[in-house]
Amino acid sequence: MEVKAIWQGGRAFEAKGASGYPMVMDATANYGGEGKAPTPTEMLLSSLAGCIGIDVTMILKPHLEKIESIEITVDGARREELPTAFTAYALLFEVKGDIDAKKVIRAIKLGEEKYCAVSASLKAEVTYRLILNGEEVEIQTTEE
Numbered sequence: 001m002e003v004k005a006i007w008q009g010g011r012a013f014e015a016k017g018a019s020g021y022p023m024v025m026d027a028t029a030n031y032g033g034e035g036k037a038p039t040p041t042e043m044l045l046s047s048l049a050g051c052i053g054i055d056v057t058m059i060l061k062p063h064l065e066k067i068e069s070i071e072i073t074v075d076g077a078r079r080e081e082l083p084t085a086f087t088a089y090a091l092l093f094e095v096k097g098d099i100d101a102k103k104v105i106r107a108i109k110l111g112e113e114k115y116c117a118v119s120a121s122l123k124a125e126v127t128y129r130l131i132l133n134g135e136e137v138e139i140q141t142t143e144e
Contacts, residue, residue, distance in 0.1 A: 001017065001018065002017065002018070003015050003016065003017040004016055004017075005025075008024070010026070010027075010032070010033060010034055011026055011027035011031060011032050011033035011034075012024065012025065012026040012027075012033065012034070012036065012037060013025050013026075023043065024036075024037040024038075025037050025038060025039060025040050025043060026038075026039065027039060041076070041078075041086070044076075044086075045074040045076050045089070046074075047118045048074050048089060048091070048116075048118045048119060048122065049072040049073075049074045049091070050118075051111075051116045051117060051118035051119065052072065052091065052108070052111045052112055052116045052118070052119060053070065053072050055107075055110070055111030055115040055116050056070065056093075056104075056107045056108060056111045057070070058115075059106070059107035059110055059111060059115075060099070060103065060104070060107045063099050063103060066097045066098045066099045067095060067096070067097035067099055068096040068097045069094075069095070069096045069097070070093065070094070070095050071093075071094040071095075072091060072092070072093055072094075073091070073092040073094070074089055074090070074091050074092075075089070075090045075091075075092070076088070076089050076090075076124075077089075077090075086122070086124050087124055087125075088124050088125045088126075088127070089119075089122065089124055089125070089126045089127070090126075090127045090128070090129070091108075091112075091126065091127070091128035091129070092128070092129045092130075092131065093108055093128060093129065093130045093131065094130075094131040095130065095131070095132050095133070096132075096133050096134070097133070099132075101130065101132050101137040104130055104132060104137075105130060105137070105139050105140075108128055108130065108139070109139075112126055112128065
């Protein structure tokens with residue numbers, strides 16, 4: 001897979017991959033940018049959320065009519081020193097609908113451990129939480 005990023009002036013870049021959709025990135029003011037677009041690190045976290053979200057919905061396809069909403073929040077912890085790389089990611093899944101928590105947990109684990117190319121590409125610890133219909137559900141770290 002190839003993505004080409006073209007400088008737009010200042011610290012801004014526009015990237016396009018095979019899909020042809022433009023993705024604009026800019027730096028914050030403290031890095032000399034104008035903050036007119038998401039930062040590359042915001043896009044990285046967005047890619048993680050989108051990738052695992054797509055996998056979860058594919059795994060839960062037979063149950064999607066029972067799901068009202070899925071929201072995924074990614075919180076990345078970063079090093080203080082340069083490069084300020086991510087050292088850990090915490091994913092919060094907020095799901096509403098008439099679906100068993102075990103099915104959602106299985107889909108999250110399969111997405112993260114087996115299918116999500118973005119999470120497999122990141123070299124950081126990944127943790128996740130599930131809030132189903134407003135209530136947090138415990139996720140076991142070992143197979144049951």
